[in-house]
Amino acid sequence: MGALIEASGLTKQFDELTAVEDVTLRVDQGQILALLGPNGAGKTTTIRMLASILPPTRGTAQIAGYDVLTQAHRVRQSVGLLTEHHGLYTRMRPLAYLGFFGRTYGLPRADAEARAGDLLERFGLQEDSHRRLGHFSRGMRQKLALARAMLHDPPVLLLDEPTSAMDPASARMVRQSIQALRTSHRAIIVCTHNLAEAEALADRIAIIRKGRIVVLGSPQDLKQELLGDPIMELRLSSPLDGAVRALPRGIEPLECGDTWLRYRTSNPEKANPRVLEAMSRAGLSVVTLSDVGRSLEEVYLRVVSDLQPGEEVRR
Numbered sequence: 001m002g003a004l005i006e007a008s009g010l011t012k013q014f015d016e017l018t019a020v021e022d023v024t025l026r027v028d029q030g031q032i033l034a035l036l037g038p039n040g041a042g043k044t045t046t047i048r049m050l051a052s053i054l055p056p057t058r059g060t061a062q063i064a065g066y067d068v069l070t071q072a073h074r075v076r077q078s079v080g081l082l083t084e085h086h087g088l089y090t091r092m093r094p095l096a097y098l099g100f101f102g103r104t105y106g107l108p109r110a111d112a113e114a115r116a117g118d119l120l121e122r123f124g125l126q127e128d129s130h131r132r133l134g135h136f137s138r139g140m141r142q143k144l145a146l147a148r149a150m151l152h153d154p155p156v157l158l159l160d161e162p163t164s165a166m167d168p169a170s171a172r173m174v175r176q177s178i179q180a181l182r183t184s185h186r187a188i189i190v191c192t193h194n195l196a197e198a199e200a201l202a203d204r205i206a207i208i209r210k211g212r213i214v215v216l217g218s219p220q221d222l223k224q225e226l227l228g229d230p231i232m233e234l235r236l237s238s239p240l241d242g243a244v245r246a247l248p249r250g251i252e253p254l255e256c257g258d259t260w261l262r263y264r265t266s267n268p269e270k271a272n273p274r275v276l277e278a279m280s281r282a283g284l285s286v287v288t289l290s291d292v293g294r295s296l297e298e299v300y301l302r303v304v305s306d307l308q309p310g311e312e313v314r315r
Helices: 043-050 072-078 094-104 109-122 138-150 168-180 195-201 219-227 268-281 296-306
Strands: 003-014 017-028 032-036 058-063 079-082 156-160 187-191 204-209 212-217 231-236 253-256 260-264 286-291
Touching: 003 043, 003 187, 017 032, 017 043, 017 187, 017 204, 017 212, 032 043, 032 195, 043 058, 043 156, 043 187, 072 079, 079 138, 094 109, 094 138, 109 138, 138 156, 138 168, 168 195, 187 195, 195 296, 204 296, 212 219, 212 296, 219 296, 231 268, 268 286
Parallel strands: 032 187, 032 204, 079 156, 156 187
Antiparallel strands: 003 017, 003 058, 204 212, 231 260, 231 286, 253 260
């Protein structure tokens, strides 16, 4: 699989302000990268540079093999962009609006109309196709802007807060659509403040802080690196009593309750069967033995609160 999005040392300065500094990332075909960070961290500026809207001060980036500086027109043809401010023409109706953008992308009229109809149906907007966009709710406008980004079937999607302002059902529909767009010929970057959404969608997570990517890796790898080994919870049908003493050598409880205990292990596949066998030998009835789920939110809060400026970037 080749890279459809690749940046090296990408930097953007506005006078004395360095908004993005030395951003290096790669998104291969078939991958989704979630770009996370506090407000003002540099997410939108990074997206604008990748879309050839803002020229970088330093560094390079290629989108679908095209250079963002020297081949900006080809980059824009290759990108479906969803921005925070949609710029919808509120006096237009959905089909006319999408048809206009279809022509700007050079799509044949019949193809643009067919694509527009399919996308309006996918996002539940077909029944409102007679209404002017000025009468659309914020969530409906968001879905139409996403349809616009997908209209020309681009190999790269850059989506800034794709489910912002949507009700739960609409947000789920959009997430499913993004998942369906994960194909062998497409790469996607999603900027979001919804950490559960990022974890559900993304193969890899990049956290940007003060213009620099400080963490980059898969959700599972980041949890392992920043939160430590998995924590298991053992629940019994009766009070613990001798359960702690019955634990195999090398298994130490982290915390205990009346009928439960937790322990940390680097190798659950080997440790858990040993624990179950030990409980059985001790005559203790096990109700459950399960992983204590750790969320991406814990990783994110650890990163934005603990890492200091200039600390080595994690990979």
